[in-house]
Every structure is written in C-alpha cells, then in structure tokens.
Amino acid sequence: MPRALITGITGQDGLYLGELLTAKGYEVFGLVRGQSNPKVAVVERLVPGVVLLEGDLTDLPSLIGAVEISQPDEVYNL
Template identity: 55%
Template sequence: MKSALITGITGQDGSYLAELLLEKGYEIYGMIRRLSTPNLSRIEHILEKIELIEGDLTDQ
C-alpha cells in the first residue's frame, strides 16, 4: 500500500488531497500543529481513516 504525508491536512487543499488519496487507496498521515484546540472540522469525516502527527516545520 502506498502512503502519503500531508502537511497542512486541516486546511482546504490538504483535506481535499487526503480525500482524493484515500479514494485511491493510500494510507494517509497528516501533520498538524500543536494547538490547545485544533480545528479538525474539514477532516472530521475521515479521522478514522487517517493518522495525525503533531509537528512544527517553522524555522525558529
């Protein structure tokens, strides 16, 4: 099975990409930032099919 890591999975483009790749049989890993209350509204319907990973790619 192919797998994909999607940074920004909770955004508009990332959530659409996750849906598309799930339909094509991919295993999806999504990176989200550490927030006290993450906004998962765009991916609620696929949460059971993906694995979320907390991370930060900023250069600080």
C-alpha cells in the same frame, strides 16, 4: 498500500488531497500543529483512517519524527 504525508492537511487543499488519496487506496498521514486545532475533527470525519501527527514545519525534530512514524512514499507540503 502507498503512504502519503500531507502537511497543511487542515486547509482546504490538504483536506481535498487527503480525500483523493484515501479514495485511491493510500494510507494518509497529516501533520497538524496541535490537537486543539478546530479543523482536526473535520479532517477525521472526511478522511477516514487518517493518522494525524502533531508537529510544526519550523521544528526539525517534529518533522523528523513525523517522517519516521509515517515512512511516506510521497510527501505533500501545502
């Protein structure tokens, strides 16, 4: 099963991409800036099986951690 990491998964395009990739059989990981983001619940509801990882694009250690955990075949930065 291919694996994808999506930054910006809580945005409109990220959410649509997560739905599309899930429908195509991908294991989807999403990078979110914090679990207090109100859109997290929407992503979890609309993208079944998504794994949300806390991190920030401006924080290199959190990005490295997200890549190590997700081991993606593809990365989408939205």
